[in-house]
Amino acid sequence: MKRVLVAGGAGFIGSHMCDKLLLRKDVSKLVVVDNLWTGRAENLAHIKDPRLHFVRSDVETLQTSDTFDEIYHFASPASPPWYMKEPKRTISANLLGAFRLLDLLKKGGRFCFTSSSEVYGDPLVSPQPESYKGQVDCTGPRSSYDESKRCTESLLFELQRTQGLDVRVVRPFNCYGPRTRPDDGRAVSNFITQALTGRSITVFGDGLQSRSWGYVDDITEGFARYFWMNETDYRGPLNVGNDREISVLDVAKYVSSLMGGVPIVFKPSPPQDPTNRRPDLTNAKYVMPEWSCKVSYEEGVAKTLDWFRAELKPRAPKASAIGARSPRQRKPMQLSGFSSL
Numbered sequence: 001m002k003r004v005l006v007a008g009g010a011g012f013i014g015s016h017m018c019d020k021l022l023l024r025k026d027v028s029k030l031v032v033v034d035n036l037w038t039g040r041a042e043n044l045a046h047i048k049d050p051r052l053h054f055v056r057s058d059v060e061t062l063q064t065s066d067t068f069d070e071i072y073h074f075a076s077p078a079s080p081p082w083y084m085k086e087p088k089r090t091i092s093a094n095l096l097g098a099f100r101l102l103d104l105l106k107k108g109g110r111f112c113f114t115s116s117s118e119v120y121g122d123p124l125v126s127p128q129p130e131s132y133k134g135q136v137d138c139t140g141p142r143s144s145y146d147e148s149k150r151c152t153e154s155l156l157f158e159l160q161r162t163q164g165l166d167v168r169v170v171r172p173f174n175c176y177g178p179r180t181r182p183d184d185g186r187a188v189s190n191f192i193t194q195a196l197t198g199r200s201i202t203v204f205g206d207g208l209q210s211r212s213w214g215y216v217d218d219i220t221e222g223f224a225r226y227f228w229m230n231e232t233d234y235r236g237p238l239n240v241g242n243d244r245e246i247s248v249l250d251v252a253k254y255v256s257s258l259m260g261g262v263p264i265v266f267k268p269s270p271p272q273d274p275t276n277r278r279p280d281l282t283n284a285k286y287v288m289p290e291w292s293c294k295v296s297y298e299e300g301v302a303k304t305l306d307w308f309r310a311e312l313k314p315r316a317p318k319a320s321a322i323g324a325r326s327p328r329q330r331k332p333m334q335l336s337g338f339s340s341l
């Protein structure tokens with residue numbers, strides 16, 4: 001039986017991974033550590049499984065005498081307005097978080113980390129294979145995120161090389177879906193919340209910048225297959241994403257059309273917003289040939305819209321099962337909201 005720790009498990013992706021982990025019969029205990037910075041206790045409130053234990057703490061200073069067979073490090077904001085506002089905290093979550101979590105890994109245990117396609121920066125090749133070294137600015141406004149992902153990868157791959165650590169690193173491309181915060185600040189959720197609250201849809205720049213949008217069920221299915229696979233000779237970081245590239249403007253137009261023609265307005269681009277992003281999935285197809293993204297973006301955006309519609313419906317505040325402040329008590333963070341992220 002496995003004791004498992006998920007850092008950042010109350011976040012968007014982490015909470016979906018907790019659902020998947022609890023389907024496994026060989027998991028005896030699932031500890032989630034999360035400081036609820038960008039995560040929400042509501043993301044886990046539906047889980048009644050007694051194997052789940054929630055600890056509200058910064059991952060870097062987690063106090064426990066437990067050790068774990070599998071550790072999943074998801075603890076980092078993924079949305080640029082959030083990480084650009086608190087760069088030191090972002091670097092700490094990724095890198096110092098990894099240091100602390102490595103202390104808690106049992107000998108022979110597996111360490112799984114969500115890096116990011118942001119390690120490629122504003123790429124000069126498309127699609128981006130894992131071998132592409134990236135075009136990243138270590139003094140730029142996105143560097144706290146990009147460089148802390150890169151440095152955490154270095155830490156883990158060097159421990160793999162020197163100590164044989166069992167490491168699994170994924171580089172997710174843009175992921176969207178239910179349980180994204182309404183004030184997350186990235187394109188799909190921004191467009192949907194703007195449209196549902198009677199505002200115009202804001203596109204930053206000309207909207208021709210492209211992204212590869214992966215629906216959360218497809219992306220977490222890819223993670224689970226790779227993270228849980230015992231027989232593989234693949235040792236490097238793995239791109240996980242949808243390789244259908246769509247412009248930000250096309251997503252805005254699609255959301256607008258679903259909501260009866262909400263107006264679209266344009267604002268200046270945020271600094272160093274990548275012009276394109278598309279995964280080369282050759283390695284993913286080699287490692288897990290049976291996996292692919294099955295949910296089209298049209299279907300995924302429509303499902304996400306339905307979820308937000310229910311989420312944004314006014315309702316009486318109720319205390320959460322794991323101690324979060326109710327939506328009415330929570331002070332919304334003032335974010336500038338970047339549409340193409």
Ligand SMILES: NC(=O)c1ccc[n+]([C@@H]2O[C@H](COP(=O)([O-])OP(=O)(O)OC[C@H]3O[C@@H](n4cnc5c(N)ncnc54)[C@H](O)[C@@H]3O)[C@@H](O)[C@H]2O)c1
Nearest residue numbers: 008010011012013034035036037038039058059075093175
């Ligand atoms: N969503 C995407 O498109 C995407 C793309 C590439 C990589 N990723 C990576 O996947 C992971 C999960 O992303 P997400 O979209 O679910 O983001 P998220 O912001 O929803 O989740 C991150 C979680 O980590 C928690 N957290 C942050 N710092 C912490 C700390 N110091 N201690 C404890 N908890 C902390 C947050 O409260 C939150 O619950 C992140 O590492 C992110 O960088 C996400």
